[in-house]
Amino acid sequence: MTSPPRFEAAVVGAGAVGLCAALALARDGVATALIGRHGAVADGRTVALLDGSVRFLDALGAWAAIAPHAAPLAELHIVDDTGSLFRPPPARFVATEIGLEAFGWNVESARLVASLRDVARTAANLTLVEADAADLETGVDAATVRLADGSGIAARLVVAADGGRSVMRRSAGIRERTWSYPQAAITTLLAHDRPHRDVSTEFHTRQGPFTLVPLPGGHRSSLVWVTAEMAARRLSELDDDALAQAIETQAQAMLGAMRIDGPRGLVPMRGLSVASPVADRLALVGEAAHVFPPIGAQGLNLGLRDAAALRDAVLGARSDGRDPGSRQALAGFARSRSRDARLRTAAVDLLNRSLLTGLVPVDALRGIGLIAMTSIAPLRRIVMREGVLPRMGAPALMRAGAG
Template sequence: MDSSPPRFDVAVVGAGAAGLGLALALAREGIATALVGRHAPVADGRTVALLDGSVRFLDALGAWAEVAPHAAPLAELHIVDDTGSLFRPPPARFVSTEIGLPAFGWNVESARLVETLRAQARSAPGLTLFESDAVGLERDADEARIGLEEGGPVAARLVVGADGARSRMREQAGIATREWSYPQAAITTLLAHERPHRDVSTEFHTRQGPFTLVPLPGGHRSSLVWVTGAGPARRLSELEDADLARAIENQAQAMLGAMRIDGPRGLVPMRGLSVASPVGPRIALVGEAAHAFPPIGAQGLNLGLRDAAALRDSVLAATSDGRDPGARQALSGFARSRSLDARLRTAAVDTLNRSLLSSLIPIDALRGLGLLAMTTIGPLRRIVMREGVLPRLGAPSLMR
């Protein structure tokens, strides 16, 4: 009796949005793909603002048509300096039509996005699902084997760690990480409010971190990401719904009128993580397995989906030429491009967050001048908007 494990070109470990997107993208190209992981979305009131490149990627997978009715366009971004700084600039306004887009992106509940991708994965030809946790990784010159908590092992020429910030695949592969934390946490929830949001996302910069309201469908619902000190965040999380809604309304300067809590809520510690390299022998990392930082500026999942789209390009190029997709040489371009993108996005988010926490006058002045420059200098503003939506250099093919 043959006891050898099932073999695939690629085995993706992790059933979050980045892992699902990559597995679907590979299977659609006829690449024998396994998806390993349990489907367990967390109801914590989190949403994701899918920027234009991510929407193009989901559309190429055939998933966007299912997601779009549950997403709200982000046509404008307003930034309000609420730090009390002496160098406080006037509110900044960024409009998507200035760079030729109907919206910078679309905001959708995270659980809805994952459920849609999971449904696609269940019926995708060429994609085999193993709904079990991965518990081990062994590699040799020709292939890798993934041990499963339930069932036998799975073999592949390339293993992809898409299993989050506490990635077991990354740990098993011995890929070095750098981790750090901030003295903050984020309250996340869904809100109903009296006044319409008019497809405007508003971000208040406070001394404790950004307070962001992002539109949801219907005109009178928004998602909240309120980054503040760890202690205050914990106390806010313990409030009754009515008291929390009043606190949110006050922090938002009543711009959307009376509010009520309209969904689950979460309390998210603010942490960061980066890797020395997103690749190793027979393994590549995508999403939060490769980089994690605070939920600021809608960069996290969008960066993870760019990882997925870029790795799809890398694997497709190798297999089309008859090369081994798990070989170091085949992954070298992916490693270079994704390391640069991740470093730039991590640095931008980290710098903004730390600048808000600092009360040093020179830092306040630089932050205020930077925002004022983006507001008043048209070419600079348009460059920043375009790069925020999708980097032009080295954009994956399905996102162009």
């Protein structure tokens, strides 16, 4: 029987996180296979790439092609629209206060993935295997990814970037915890009469956050409207004119008349966490390791930190002469990524659940917290910096001066 092709690393999943993980390893000389079919990405979604993620993409050679199609998020405004007795005044956060041009940049998901694919096609040390992974077999010194056609790819380390229903995670027997919310999110692209001025606005409603995020050109934005599940389904069934009117009303006409200017999506609100993001010769990144609602621009950015941190762990193991797929080599990665995922998941979950409850003490605490962040400058700056990129343990390619 012919032995399967062997690599130092095999990344399963050809979405944005998988592409970044593969490119990050390959750029530093790690012989890498990227396994996954390159399907279409078109559901009206955009991604707000925070400052650290932009640095990472730049280091991978992808940002130059993405930048002309991205809009800066220079300010974040939060408006309490819950009707609470303890409703705080609108909050304003400005990137220049922490020395940044923008908190991040908003780009259509399809553009991001297409640009990463272009880089991957010509990257040294990277072999593209456009096939579905079906199973994982772990051996003493390597693991083998079995493909749908029965063939295999062997590697010292397998990276699972194959999403919330990860085949690799299931094959490795990693325990997961899942949960859901009584909500769904409407996503689409909008054109509007008034300029957004590079301001992202988030309305906190009793059904969830309603967020408008700038797109290039000044008069286009992306929408993530989290609301009750049945209400979201009703909205998704409206024609374009009726949906645009509903969005304009919910936005308090702050951007003037609106029209639908791209595809729509209806996203379930669910969460997933794992007991550990590593197993024998396997590391989980992105939604294979953690899923939570599209709130606060944390999901993809967390996945990109996974990819950048894994690259650091692999290079550290290589420099020390250790096996990069061993539990010892992955222990630090597991600790840091578990901590980051727990903190971000808890923050998003707490915000979302606090909006859904009508309890007066919860409203009061949320209002007091927002007032404190806006009125106490040192606290505001700490919150903004941590929201963009954790200061402790930031991956090398996400730090200032990375390249």
